[in-house]
Each structure stands twice: as structure tokens, then as C-alpha cells.
Amino acid sequence: MKIWLLALAALPLAAQQTAPAAQETPPAPLTTPExxxxxxxxxxxxxxxxxGSLDTFRSVVDMGSGxxxxxxxxxxxxxxxxxxxxxxVRGSGWGGDPYTTAHMDATRHDWYHFSFDxxxxxxxxxxxxxxxxxxxxxxxxxxxxxxxxxxMMDFELQFLPGHWIVPYLGYSRDSGFGTGxxxxxxxxxxxxxxxxxxxxxxxxxxxxxLELKKFHVTLEQGGTxxxxxxxxxxxxxxxxxxxxxxxxxxxxxxSLTQAYGVRGxxxxxxxxxxxxxxxxxxxxGEFLYSRPDTNxxxxxxxxxxxxxxxxxxLYTSELDLLTGxxxxxxxxxxxxxEIRPVRRLRVIESWMTDRLHNASSAALxxxxxxxxxxxxxxxxxxxxxxxxNREQVDVLFDxxxxxxxxxxxRYEWGDGLTSGAxxxxxxxxxxxxxxxxxxxxxxxxxxQRLSLSVDFEGSGGDRGYFRTSLQDxxxxxxxxxxxVRQSLVVGANFSVLSNQNPNPAVxxxxxxxxxxxxxxxxxxxxxxxxxxxxxxxxxxxxxxxYIVPQDFTTGNSIxxxxxxxxxxxxxxxxxxxxxxxxxxxxxGSLLRSSGSRPTDFYQxxxxxxxxxxxxxxxxxxxxxxxxxxxFYQYEGFRSQLMTIGVHFTR
Amino acid sequence: MxxxxxxxxxxxxxxxxxxPPPPGTRPFRAGHPRALVVAATMYLWAAAASAQTPPADTKxxxxxxxxxxxxxxxxxxxxxxxxxxxxxxxxxxRGFETRACESCHGPGSKHxxxxxxxxxxxxxxxxxxxxxxxxxxxxxxxxxxxxxxxSAHARNQVSCVTCHAMHKxxxxxxxxxxxxxxxxxAGCHTAEWASFQRPxxxxxxxxxxxxxxxxxxxxxxxxxxxxTVSANEPGCLNCHGDKRGPFIFDHAPVxxxxxxxxxxxxxxxxxxxxxRADVRFVCLECHANTPTTAAASHTLGGVPPSFHDLLxxxxxxxxxxxxKVHGSNVSRELLR
Numbered sequence: 001m002k003i004w005l006l007a008l009a010a011l012p013l014a015a016q017q018t019a020p021a022a023q024e025t026p027p028a029p030l031t032t033p034e035x036x037x038x039x040x041x042x043x044x045x046x047x048x049x050x051x052g053s054l055d056t057f058r059s060v061v062d063m064g065s066g067x068x069x070x071x072x073x074x075x076x077x078x079x080x081x082x083x084x085x086x087x088x089v090r091g092s093g094w095g096g097d098p099y100t101t102a103h104m105d106a107t108r109h110d111w112y113h114f115s116f117d118x119x120x121x122x123x124x125x126x127x128x129x130x131x132x133x134x135x136x137x138x139x140x141x142x143x144x145x146x147x148x149x150x151x152m153m154d155f156e157l158q159f160l161p162g163h164w165i166v167p168y169l170g171y172s173r174d175s176g177f178g179t180g181x182x183x184x185x186x187x188x189x190x191x192x193x194x195x196x197x198x199x200x201x202x203x204x205x206x207x208x209x210l211e212l213k214k215f216h217v218t219l220e221q222g223g224t225x226x227x228x229x230x231x232x233x234x235x236x237x238x239x240x241x242x243x244x245x246x247x248x249x250x251x252x253x254x255s256l257t258q259a260y261g262v263r264g265x266x267x268x269x270x271x272x273x274x275x276x277x278x279x280x281x282x283x284x285g286e287f288l289y290s291r292p293d294t295n296x297x298x299x300x301x302x303x304x305x306x307x308x309x310x311x312x313x314l315y316t317s318e319l320d321l322l323t324g325x326x327x328x329x330x331x332x333x334x335x336x337x338e339i340r341p342v343r344r345l346r347v348i349e350s351w352m353t354d355r356l357h358n359a360s361s362a363a364l365x366x367x368x369x370x371x372x373x374x375x376x377x378x379x380x381x382x383x384x385x386x387x388x389n390r391e392q393v394d395v396l397f398d399x400x401x402x403x404x405x406x407x408x409x410r411y412e413w414g415d416g417l418t419s420g421a422x423x424x425x426x427x428x429x430x431x432x433x434x435x436x437x438x439x440x441x442x443x444x445x446x447x448q449r450l451s452l453s454v455d456f457e458g459s460g461g462d463r464g465y466f467r468t469s470l471q472d473x474x475x476x477x478x479x480x481x482x483x484v485r486q487s488l489v490v491g492a493n494f495s496v497l498s499n500q501n502p503n504p505a506v507x508x509x510x511x512x513x514x515x516x517x518x519x520x521x522x523x524x525x526x527x528x529x530x531x532x533x534x535x536x537x538x539x540x541x542x543x544x545x546y547i548v549p550q551d552f553t554t555g556n557s558i559x560x561x562x563x564x565x566x567x568x569x570x571x572x573x574x575x576x577x578x579x580x581x582x583x584x585x586x587x588g589s590l591l592r593s594s595g596s597r598p599t600d601f602y603q604x605x606x607x608x609x610x611x612x613x614x615x616x617x618x619x620x621x622x623x624x625x626x627x628x629x630x631f632y633q634y635e636g637f638r639s640q641l642m643t644i645g646v647h648f649t650r
Numbered sequence: 651m652x653x654x655x656x657x658x659x660x661x662x663x664x665x666x667x668x669x670p671p672p673p674g675t676r677p678f679r680a681g682h683p684r685a686l687v688v689a690a691t692m693y694l695w696a697a698a699a700s701a702q703t704p705p706a707d708t709k710x711x712x713x714x715x716x717x718x719x720x721x722x723x724x725x726x727x728x729x730x731x732x733x734x735x736x737x738x739x740x741x742x743x744r745g746f747e748t749r750a751c752e753s754c755h756g757p758g759s760k761h762x763x764x765x766x767x768x769x770x771x772x773x774x775x776x777x778x779x780x781x782x783x784x785x786x787x788x789x790x791x792x793x794x795x796x797x798x799x800x801s802a803h804a805r806n807q808v809s810c811v812t813c814h815a816m817h818k819x820x821x822x823x824x825x826x827x828x829x830x831x832x833x834x835x836a837g838c839h840t841a842e843w844a845s846f847q848r849p850x851x852x853x854x855x856x857x858x859x860x861x862x863x864x865x866x867x868x869x870x871x872x873x874x875x876x877x878t879v880s881a882n883e884p885g886c887l888n889c890h891g892d893k894r895g896p897f898i899f900d901h902a903p904v905x906x907x908x909x910x911x912x913x914x915x916x917x918x919x920x921x922x923x924x925x926r927a928d929v930r931f932v933c934l935e936c937h938a939n940t941p942t943t944a945a946a947s948h949t950l951g952g953v954p955p956s957f958h959d960l961l962x963x964x965x966x967x968x969x970x971x972x973x974k975v976h977g978s979n980v981s982r983e984l985l986r
Contacts, residue, residue: 059921060850090827101828121853131970134963150890162737162741164743185973190964199891241970268880286797289882294895324980328895332871386905416905418902421953431949465903465907465950467949495841503947506949550961563848591848596926598919
């Protein structure tokens with residue numbers, strides 16, 4: 001190899017030796033285009049310091065210490081454009097952050113477009129205030145806690161992008177894994193036990209897009225596979241949440257193995273259509289069909305002292321084997337048009353239907369050791385049916401060049417059928433949906449820099465699937481934006497939703513209001529100072545009657561939420577160092593809420609960056625996270641995150 | 651957040667008189683007969699006027715080519731070279747070869763001569779629907795716009811150029827970086843973005859997700875422009891595949907009204923982004939129907955049996971026992 005390198009290095013010398021003695025003006029060297037790489041790399045080290053509940057900190061923030069690749073953003077432009085025009089590579093959070101992302105896309109004009117996306121999101125949930133019956137005993141053990149990951153990746157390859165026929169292939173994968181604590185429920189007792197969830201879904205798809213002048217059709221055929229191999233187990237003696245004796249017997253579990261072997265698959269089809277057969281008519285339609293199936297093989301073996309209340313039976317071990325299958329054909333169709341009969345008028349009409357039918361059956365073989373062996377065989381069937389339909393018409397009229405009025409009507413109807421509740425005595429129960437909704441809106445632009453829009457919908461209400469469904473409701477939204485000057489933009493939003501269900505048994509009253517204001521100031525084309533800020537106030541009031549299970553009296557579920565939130569960010573170029581001088585950013589968000597779960601959550605931040613060289617910037621970032629809940633003081637935390645890093649650009 | 655993106659760039663001061671559309675694109679609206687009458691009237695008027703006054707330049711503008719635009723608009727021309735639409739300059743199929751600028755702005759010969767703003771079509775000053783027509787003359791028949799006609803953005807007169815910057819880089823034409831996408835949406839949806847400052851939320855401010863992971867801004871068959879996955883399943887299942895089912899024993903609200911029946915997806919002060927501070931009220935607000943009230947209200951959700959003593963901590967959080975609350979393959983009561 002070295003010999004070859006020496007030979008290559010000597011070639012220019014040899015060329016000089018053979019050059020003619022009489023040197024003429026050498027021809028201008030041909031500038032061959034070079035592949036360029038531009039972008040940035042952001043490397044840093046983060047220190048964290050946490051006071052208070054580490055578990056809550058991990059459940060809410062979960063940023064750790066250590067070296068991190070905080071950001072990567074590169075673009076490679078090919079000079080020859082032989083195999084690709086450009087490749088973009090992006091990534092963030094590598095090195096142990098809870099949100100790790102990667103992205104790559106490559107394009108060759110008229111040939112292909114390829115994209116790859118990857119995310120690994122770590123979930124840590126361990127909140128004593130959530131789902132913990134032992135709080136009353138002073139024991140903090142969350143029986144619905146997890147330390148898990150979800151990984152998603154997606155590939156897509158399009159051929160001939162920009163041509164009238166575009167075939168494409170895609171593959172996506174979503175998987176989850178980790179550890180946790182869940183509950184093993186048996187008779188009158190429940191036992192916190194170890195949980196190891198494992199699931200994954202794969203999606204394979206291929207299709208073709210036909211994009212012609214007068215119409216477009218997309219046809220896609222895909223399939224999915226799913227598996228869930230969750231395992232729940234314990235090998236320690238556990239007295240559960242009811243540690244007292246029952247009929248003189250101490251209930252416990254000494255050994256447990258639950259194994260879920262769930263396999264699923266689905267085929268699906270998708271057809272999309274748009275067409276504009278005449279200049280005054282646009283048509284659109286979709287037909288979507290999927291048929292997911294699930295096959296279940298479940299086994300459970302538990303040893304200890306247990307009780308079955310129906311019939312009253314004490315036993316020492318149990319072996320359950322269940323097999324089942326569920327099939328759920330699901331069809332969705334949508335058809336509509338936009339017609340423009342005269343210049344200022346547009347009419348949009350659409351119909352939609354969504355139909356789903358899940359039919360399932362299972363067989364359970366249950367063997368109990370009492371100490372005599374008792375074998376129980378059960379078979380189950382279950383169903384869930386949903387039929388939803390919607391028709392909507394919108395009329396948009398340009399009253400003047402600055403005012404557009406909109407009015408419309410939506411009719412939604414459907415039904416849902418499921419198994420009857422335990423106490424109802426009926427094999428099935430039905431919910432019905434019937435909703436006639438009036439729609440209205442105005443868009444007003446008195447000036448080029450001022451915009452105001454009002455959006456309203458309301459329904460007299462008739463029937464909803466659930467007691468909390470939208471029934472007699474009014475919803476409105478007002479948005480205003482004003483560009484005071486080139487560098488200053490202010491905005492204000494207001495939205496309100498009021499929902500009532502006056503049925504005496506329900507007596508539901510719901511009101512939520514959001515008001516927000518924002519400002520963006522970028523004087524002198526953002527050269528020295530930029531400022532963004534917003535303030536939001538959100539209130540929610542809900543009252544609803546419910547039945548207290550133990551005595552069947554009527555209670556009132558009251559929920560209140562009153563949130564004040566402000567966030568801002570000020571970027572300042574330190575004077576005296578030129579346009580590429582040091583920069584200071586200060587801001588963050590402050591949230592304070594009162595009501596049913598009062599919460600204070602403060603996240604101020606500051607960042608200082610200084611560029612010692614043209615393509616390199618040192619920076620330090622400080623971030624404070626303060627979380628407090630007056631009702632659950634043991635869950636509060638305060639953390640300081642300090643990051644020191646270097647940012648390279650090219 | 652770019653300040654110029656906060657304001658829809660297509661706010662019109664008035665209906666501008668647009669030059670004739672480029673060849674190969676369809677005229678925008680109906681009303682050909684009226685247009686003919688107007689044209690004939692104008693022709694007669696012009697013919698009469700020509701007898702008295704020197705002949706005016708009534709010839710329609712013709713294409714001048716992008717190089718002519720570059721002469722005066724050098725900065726825009728340069729920036730545009732990084733925009734994917736620059737490919738139109740070499741694209742024979744669309745019929746705008748060497749005149750990419752005029753593919754949106756219309757024939758520019760008159761403007762080249764007069765340099766008057768009135769002599770060129772400026773989509774930023776057209777009514778929203780008319781400005782969008784310029785984009786849709788090429789992009790209408792594409793899959794992303796199947797739902798656009800129905801989307802809230804289209805209904806509320808949010809123009810294409812509100813989100814897509816035409817003269818700038820590819821990233822500004824179609825933001826791909828999550829932070830850029832979120833900033834774009836948050837410019838108008840301020841209150842929604844404020845929800846993400848709550849402690850329990852999807853991780854958008856952290857850059858792990860973007861708004862378009864869940865929503866399709868061009869519209870969708872589902873409410874709130876929710877994305878679909880595997881044809882017609884809600885986009886939530888793209889990441890939460892373990893909740894997909896079908897289960898042997900489904901929990902009806904998951905299918906009938908979706909995840910938002912119990913969760914606030916943008917953020918909540920309640921753990922698990924629940925709609926209520928106490929888990930039991932999330933459940934009991936629906937599970938409160940006696941057979942009589944269920945029949946009267948036509949709603950689903952029967953009351954639990956009486957051994958659920960809410961005074962006991964064990965029964966105050968339903969999901970302690972009903973661990974498979976999204977659907978179970980083993981237990982009708984969603985216990986395992």
C-alpha cells in the first residue's frame with residue numbers, strides 16, 4: 001500500500017519533469033465541483049443535581065449526567081449528483097438521554113427519495129400518588145409503575161418522485177420493553193408483583209400514487225404483525241393489599257407466573273382519490289379497510305393461599321390456560337366535493353362512515369388445588385360494534401375582499417354495542433349517538449397585517465355514547481394576529497367549550513376557557529435582540545353526578561383546574577464583539593395551577609455562548625426544574641441541570 | 651420562530667386582478683359566460699375608445715423568463731435556488747422550464763417593462779382561496795390534500811403560504827426538524843403549546859416529537875386532523891402499539907371516542923395525562939348507569955358492584971386492580 005501511495009505522490013513530480021522546457025502560460029485549472037458537507041455538531045457534558053423526590057424527577061424530567069451528543073445536523077450535497085443530490089442526517093439525545101432520535105433522508109431528483117426515522121423514548125413512571133392503595137399505610141409503592149422504553153423506527157422509499165406514477169415501499173416498527181410493577185388480582189386481594197412487558201408491532205406497506213392533471217389516485221396495501229410476550233412473576237411471599245386474615249386464613253401468594261403469548265396480524269387496504277373534472281368542482285374520497293386479528297395463548301400458575309368468592313372456595317394453587325381469538329374488521333369511507341358555482345361562493349359537502357365490529361371468543365381451562373383437584377372449564381364470547389356516520393356541509397362566502405363568512409351543518413349519528421354491565425342483567429348494552437351541529441365562522445382581514453377569525457359550533461344535543469360525551473354544547477374560538485411593524489407581532493387567542501347534559505341522572509356541566517396572548521419582537525432583523533413571550537390562562541370547571549358504588553347513593557364529581565402559564569425567551573448579542581460575538585439567552589416557563597390538583601412547575605433557563613473561532617462556539621446552559629404539589633408534598637423536586645458544551649458548524 | 655411566519659402571508663388588501671394563468675393550469679373559478687360578457691364589453695369599450703385615443707397596450711403579458719426576474723430580485727432569486735421549487739426551472743413536464751418565478755407569479759413581461767407592482771401577480775396579496783389556487787394548480791391532485799378540503803385550516807382561511815415559505819430553503823418550505831415544526835404550529839396555537847409546559851405531557855418541548863406526529867395539518871378523516879395508521883386506526887397507535895388490539899375484551903371508550911375520553915394528550919397536571927386528578931372519577935363519571943338510567947340516557951357504562959368501597963384506599967384507584975384498562979385478552983373485568 002505504501003508503495004502505491006509513494007508512486008501516487010511522485011506522479012506530480014514526474015509530470016513536472018516531462019513538461020516542456022519552454023513553459024507557456026498553464027491553462028486555468030478546471031474547477032471540479034466538490035461534495036460539500038454543511039451543518040453542526042453539538043457535544044456537551046451535563047451535570048444534574050436533584051433535591052426532593054428522585055422518582056418524581058425521573059417521571060417528569062429524567063435528564064441524567066454524562067457526556068451527550070446533544071445535536072447533530074449535517075447536510076451532504078453531492079457534486080456529481082450521480083447517486084444522490086443530498087443527504088440529511090440529524091440526531092439528538094445520544095449518550096443516555098431519555099429521548100434519543102435519529103433521522104436520515106437521501107434524495108436523487110427524479111429517481112428516489114429515502115427517509116429513515118428512529119426514536120427511543122424512555123418512560124419512567126413511579127408516582128406514589130398514582131394508583132397506590134398503600135399510601136394510607138405510609139408505604140410508598142406504586143402498583144402501576146414502569147421503567148420502560150418505546151422504540152419507533154420508520155423507513156420509506158419512494159421511486160420516481162415528481163413523476164406521474166410514484167411507487168413506494170415502507171416499513172415501520174414499534175416496540176416496547178422494560179420492567180415494572182403491576183398487580184396480580186385474586187379474589188378479595190391484590191398483590192404487587194414484578195412485570196416485564198415486551199411487545200412489538202411491524203408494519204409493511206407498499207403502494208403507488210398516480211398523479212395526473214385531472215385526478216390523483218393512491219393505492220396502498222399493507223400488513224401488520226403484532227406480538228405481546230408480557231410476563232408477570234414473583235417468587236417471594238406477598239400478603240397483598242388485604243393483609244388481614246379471611247375466614248381465619250392468611251391469604252398470600254408465594255409463587256406466580258403469568259405469561260401472555262399474544263400474536264396479531266392485520267391486512268389493510270387504502271385507496272385515496274382526488275379529482276377536478278371541471279374548473280368549478282373538486283372531488284375527494286377515501287376508502288380504508290383493515291382487519292386486525294388477535295390470537296391469544298395465556299398461562300398462569302400461582303401458588304399460595306387464595307379464595308374464590310363465587311363459589312366460596314379456598315385453594316392453594318391454580319393453573320389457568322386460556323386460548324382466544326378476536327377479529328375486528330374495520331371499514332372507513334369518506335366522499336365529498338367542493339363546488340364553486342359563482343366566484344365568491346364555495347360549497348363543501350362530505351359524507352363519512354366508520355364501521356367496526358370486534359367479535360371474540362376464548363376458552364379457559366382452570367385447575368384449582370383445594371387440596372383436591374377441581375377443574376373448571378369456561379368459554380367466553382364478547383363483542384364490540386361501532387357504527388358512526390357523519391354528513392357535513394359548509395358554505396364559504398367572500399362577502400368582500402376582506403371578509404369571508406362561513407356557515408354549515410353537521411349531522412352525526414351512530415350506535416355502539418358492547419357486553420352488558422355486570423349489574424345490568426342484560427347480555428348487551430347499547431349507546432347511541434345523534435348530534436346535529438350548527439357551524440359558523442368569520443375571517444376578517446381589515447389590513448394586510450391584521451387578521452381576525454371567529455369559529456363557532458353548537459349543538460342542541462340529543463344522544464352521546466357516554467355520560468361525558470359532547471351533548472348540548474357550544475364551542476367557540478377567536479384568533480387575532482397583528483403585525484404592528486415588521487419586527488413586532490402580537491397575537492391573542494380565546495377559546496371556550498361549554499357542554500351540558502341536563503338528564504337528571506347525569507346532570508353534567510362542563511366549561512373550559514383558554515385565553516392566551518403572545519408577542520414576538522425581532523428588531524433590526526434579529527441582529528441584536530429577539531424576544532418571544534406568551535401568557536396563557538386556562539380554566540376548567542366540571543360537575544357530574546355519579547353513583548357511589550358501596551351504597552348506590554348519588555355523589556357529585558367535581559373537577560377544577562385553573563392554570564396560569566407564561567413562557568419567554570430573550571436572545572441578546574453582547575455588544576462590543578461584532579455580529580459573531582457572545583450571546584446570552586434567558587427565559588423559560590412558569591406554570592402555576594390551582595384546583596383539584598394544584599401544581600407549581602417552574603423551568604427557568606439561561607444560556608451563554610461564545611465563539612472563540614469562526615466555526616466553533618463554547619456554551620454553558622443552566623436549567624432549573626422546580627415541581628411542587630401542595631396535596632402531594634412528598635412528590636416535589638428541585639433540580640438544576642448544567643450543561644457545558646461545544647457547538648461546531650461548517 | 652420567524653416573525654414573518656406568524657402572520658399569514660396571504661392577507662389580501664383587496665382582490666387583485668390576476669394576469670391570465672399560465673398555460674396548462676386550470677382557470678380558478680366558474681363563471682366563463684360572465685367572463686365572456688365582461689371581455690366582450692371591455693373589447694367593445696376598448697374598440698370605441700381606440701377611435702378617440704392613441705392605442706393602449708392591451709396585449710396580455712407574456713413570459714419573460716427567470717433571468718429577467720433575477721436582474722432586480724437578486725436576493726430572492728439566490729434564496730430560491732435552495733428551494734425545492736427551483737426544480738421547476740428545469741422541469742419540462744409542468745411547462746415552466748426557465749420560468750419558475752412565473753409559475754406562481756404569472757407572465758411578467760409587463761412588469762419587466764414597467765417595474766410596477768400592479769403589473770405582476772403577487773400571491774401574498776391575493777385572497778386566500780385564490781392564492782392557494784396557485785399552489786393547488788400543481789399540488790391539488792396529491793395524497794396529502796385528500797383531506798385538505800375538509801381541514802379546519804382550509805375552512806378558517808389559513809393559506810398554504812402561512813406555513814410554507816416559498817422563496818427560502820427546503821427546511822423553510824416544509825419544516826422537517828421537530829423544533830421548527832413545533833414553533834410553526836405554536837405561532838398560532840398558543841394555548842395548545844402552553845399545555846405542553848405542564849408536567850405530564852407528550853415530549854414535544856424536548857424535541858422527541860412534533861405536532862405532525864399526531865396531526866395532519868392538511869386534514870384527515872378523523873376529528874382534530876388526527877393522523878391515521880394502518881389505514882384507519884388512530885395515529886396514537888403508531889407509538890402505542892400495545893394498546894391496539896383487538897382484545898378479547900375491549901374497553902368500549904377506546905374504540906368509540908378514542909384516547910381523549912380519559913387522557914389530555916397535550917399535557918395535564920394529572921399523572922398519565924388523565925382528565926381527572928383522581929383515577930376513580932375518570933372511571934366513575936361513566937360507570938354510573940343503573941339499568942334504568944342507561945335506558946333513559948342511551949349511554950354506556952354500568953355502575954360497579956357494591957363491594958367497591960371507595961372509603962378503602964384499595965378501591966380509590968381503579969387501575970390498581972383493573973390493570974388492563976385499555977382492553978384485556980383474559981379477563982372481562984380487565985383484571986389481567
